[in-house]
Amino acid sequence: MAGRNLTVFHDDVFLVSYPRSGNTWSRFLIGNLIYPDDPVTFANIESRFPEIYFNPDRVMRRLPRPRILKSHECFQPQYRRVIYILRDPRDIAVSFYHHNVKAGNLPDDYPMEDFIPRFIAAEFDNKWGSWGDHVTSWLALRQNQPTFLLLRYEDMKQDPERELARVASYLERCSFGKIDVTPAKLKRAVELSSPERMRALEKKQAREWVLTRKTRHDKPFLRTATSGGWKSSLSQTSVAKVEAAWGELMQGLGYDLASSTPAAVDPPGSVVQDEAARTNR
Amino acid sequence: MKPRPISSRVGAYVKAVSDAVLGRKIAGRELTVFPDDIFLVSYLRSGSTWARFLFGNLIHQGEPPVTFTNVNRLVPMIYDFPDRVLRSLPRILKSHECFDPRYPRVIHIVRDPRDVAASFYYYNLKVRELADGFPMNEFVTRFIAAHTVGYADRLGSWEDHTLSWLRLRQGRSNYQLVRYEDLLSDPAKELTKMASLLGICVTPARVERAVNLSSADHMRSLEQTQGKEWRTTKGTRSDIPFVREAKSGGWRKQLSEASVRNIEQAWGATMRTLGYELAGSSRLPEQAAHTIEKPYATR
Numbered sequence: 001m002a003g004r005n006l007t008v009f010h011d012d013v014f015l016v017s018y019p020r021s022g023n024t025w026s027r028f029l030i031g032n033l034i035y036p037d038d039p040v041t042f043a044n045i046e047s048r049f050p051e052i053y054f055n056p057d058r059v060m061r062r063l064p065r066p067r068i069l070k071s072h073e074c075f076q077p078q079y080r081r082v083i084y085i086l087r088d089p090r091d092i093a094v095s096f097y098h099h100n101v102k103a104g105n106l107p108d109d110y111p112m113e114d115f116i117p118r119f120i121a122a123e124f125d126n127k128w129g130s131w132g133d134h135v136t137s138w139l140a141l142r143q144n145q146p147t148f149l150l151l152r153y154e155d156m157k158q159d160p161e162r163e164l165a166r167v168a169s170y171l172e173r174c175s176f177g178k179i180d181v182t183p184a185k186l187k188r189a190v191e192l193s194s195p196e197r198m199r200a201l202e203k204k205q206a207r208e209w210v211l212t213r214k215t216r217h218d219k220p221f222l223r224t225a226t227s228g229g230w231k232s233s234l235s236q237t238s239v240a241k242v243e244a245a246w247g248e249l250m251q252g253l254g255y256d257l258a259s260s261t262p263a264a265v266d267p268p269g270s271v272v273q274d275e276a277a278r279t280n281r
Numbered sequence: 282m283k284p285r286p287i288s289s290r291v292g293a294y295v296k297a298v299s300d301a302v303l304g305r306k307i308a309g310r311e312l313t314v315f316p317d318d319i320f321l322v323s324y325l326r327s328g329s330t331w332a333r334f335l336f337g338n339l340i341h342q343g344e345p346p347v348t349f350t351n352v353n354r355l356v357p358m359i360y361d362f363p364d365r366v367l368r369s370l371p372r373i374l375k376s377h378e379c380f381d382p383r384y385p386r387v388i389h390i391v392r393d394p395r396d397v398a399a400s401f402y403y404y405n406l407k408v409r410e411l412a413d414g415f416p417m418n419e420f421v422t423r424f425i426a427a428h429t430v431g432y433a434d435r436l437g438s439w440e441d442h443t444l445s446w447l448r449l450r451q452g453r454s455n456y457q458l459v460r461y462e463d464l465l466s467d468p469a470k471e472l473t474k475m476a477s478l479l480g481i482c483v484t485p486a487r488v489e490r491a492v493n494l495s496s497a498d499h500m501r502s503l504e505q506t507q508g509k510e511w512r513t514t515k516g517t518r519s520d521i522p523f524v525r526e527a528k529s530g531g532w533r534k535q536l537s538e539a540s541v542r543n544i545e546q547a548w549g550a551t552m553r554t555l556g557y558e559l560a561g562s563s564r565l566p567e568q569a570a571h572t573i574e575k576p577y578a579t580r
Contacts, residue, residue: 004310074382075445077427077437122382126314129382133449137380140448141441
């Protein structure tokens with residue numbers, strides 16, 4: 001599989017995010033804006049905007065260019081054009097938990113409380129690093145460069161048309177053709193990418209789609225599709241652990257903290273221990 | 282920079298498939314990382330081979346000294362072996378990768394990019410990637426843009442590479458930054474600083490032994506007898522040495538003023554942060570230490 005050994009072309013656009021941050025929804029939104037007459041489904045998404053992890057490089061090289069590719073990699077210097085999607089790590093944690101249950105990595109009754117420290121330490125899919133490393137790696141190296149577009153899942157939920165228009169103008173700058181962003185077109189793209197439509201498609205196509213094919217079919221890929229779900233799904237202790245690990249970074253990104261003294265919690269993972277080591281110097 | 286003939290591309294493809302099937306595919310970025318691993322990370326031509334000798338001789342005390350014939354097994358490079366083989370080799374590994382979040386302990390060697398540029402130019406002559414007489418100025422322009430040879434381009438530019446490690450890991454106890462120039466001027470002092478990261482007990486005698494067994498003169502004489510066998514230099518031009526000057530500041534003679542200015546304009550702020558004095562009086566934008574901006578904090 002191509003993965004990290006993907007051949008990168010200068011005109012590639014990468015849709016990068018930590019897992020469970022709304023990357024698939026973004027692929028639907030963009031696809032439904034660019035090809036309004038042939039909407040995105042789970043059956044055609046991987047040939048249009050494929051993930052870099054499911055096809056050999058030789059297949060990826062043959063895709064029409066400019067390519068739009070989904071990637072979960074930490075900072076990659078050779079990705080020249082990057083749309084980076086951020087999401088509240090507390091919501092990612094909940095979503096990632098259910099994702100791992102669906103994938104058969106965790107039993108149904110696995111305590112969320114035990115999952116959180118393992119999530120913070122990046123024990124699952126560890127090649128992508130922890131959420132904090134992932135976000136920091138891209139922001140510290142690429143923030144404010146004209147080739148880097150930063151999106152937030154929460155902003156996309158709040159006003160998808162506005163955020164989609166930002167993406168369209170970015171893609172136009174990346175030598176994509178003119179993209180029609182009249183309010184009607186934006187609205188239609190958003191409707192074609194609604195959780196209801198995506199859920200209906202998932203029901204029909206989950207057994208074909210490469211991401212869900214081998215996972216449990218009694219659990220959905222597309223879960224709540226909301227933001228802030230962590231408030232009811234995570235215990236206070238779990239929230240405090242996430243905030244102790246990445247509180248400062250989260251605040252900088254506009255995610256308000258629920259715990260008032262995050263630093264008082266025991267450091268659960270190496271990331272936090274290192275942070276502590278730094279402040280003690 | 283040379284186009285590859287179709288036959289070589291077909292050959293590479295056949296090799297890649299059979300290697301994958303037989304578990305011979307080199308590890309590289311797909312390496313399995315273990316919690317105790319130590320990585321010697323650097324950009325190209327930044328003294329990493331010397332570091333393999335230094336650290337190899339420091340760590341492997343009871344064993345024969347590091348030479349070009351055993352360095353690949355004593356301080357293996359992640360690009361020389363499949364993952365399967367690396368599992369049973371000492372886990373102090375040489376890597377040229379940009380930031381990898383999995384590396385648990387990192388010794389990061391940084392070198393003045395003006396020297397790196399000059400050194401990389403001569404290296405490319407040696408491996409016949411460049412023809413004699415290729416203009417240095419043009420090479421430097423490509424070097425700045427990370428557009429020289431595929432494997433190097435993949436690592437990013439010198440600045441991307443350097444900052445990716447610095448900004449993600451600086452200040453942590455499992456990360457040590459070493460400048461090649463400091464390693465040259467006082468290797469014993471720099472090696473001693475690494476003791477706690479390496480988790481070894483370092484005595485002055487142990488350090489002295491490592492430094493002596495890794496001197497440029499010693500390495501040069503080893504290269505003369507072993508250069509034809511060592512994987513990295515085998516089949517390359519023997520009229521150009523691999524262990525070249527082993528000095529810092531060579532760029533003053535080897536690079537044109539224009540090339541120096543181009544490098545400093547591209548990376549001046551980062552060079553200054555690392556203590557590399559700029560030659561140009563150039564009015565470079567002052568760049569404060571990077572903090573992640575708060576694009577959403579005010580909402």
